[in-house]
Amino acid sequence: MLLSEITDRPVMDTEAAQSIGQVDSLVITPRPAHITALRLKKTNGGGTLLTWQKVHAIGPDAIMARAHAQEGADEDITEQAAACRNLLGRRILSERGTEIGLLQDIDFDSESGQVQGLLTSSGTLPGQKLIGIGSYAVVVQDS
Known part of the structure; x- marks a missing residue:
């Protein structure tokens, strides 16, 4: 899957069945290269980061996240997330x-x-x- 395919895709809380934001970009950790979090825009409460562990599924119309997915997400990866802002075009x-x-x-x-x-x-x-x-x-x- 490509980042461009999920950009702007809504992220839904599985428990509340409501949108918590839209995908803006990825937060990536090198060695081994993997996604640490999704950066969200237009969030409804909580932070702007959704850790990868809380992503339940990536569907064709929405990304499903576990209940209370954004709680505490910003604390551990703030520095890494700042470095990954606006990756495309870098x-x-x-x-x-x-x-x-x-x-x-x-x-x-x-x-x-x-x-x-x-x-x-x-x-x-x-x-x-x-x-x-x-x-x-x-x-x-x-x-």
Whole structure:
């Protein structure tokens, strides 16, 4: 699944059967590259982050989250979430400092949250090459 496919998709609380927001972007942890949280926009109470553990299912029309999904989500991953703000369009650099291109999309497994690939302006990089995410660039292993 691609980040672009779930952007703006509503996130529903399974217990209250109401929307708690819409997907804005992903919070990713490198090594191994996986989704830590979904960043939400237009939230109804709670925080703006939904930890991956509280994502119940990603359906074609909505993302289902466990009851009280947003409680305490912001506390542990605030710094990481700040670095992952506005990932798409960010520069991709090799660990030697060579610019590889721009991040156009992120391919991930919707069950496990594992990042499978980074779609760039110059091709696709395997997710396991991701070694760092900063406010300036995404850093990947040299080939």
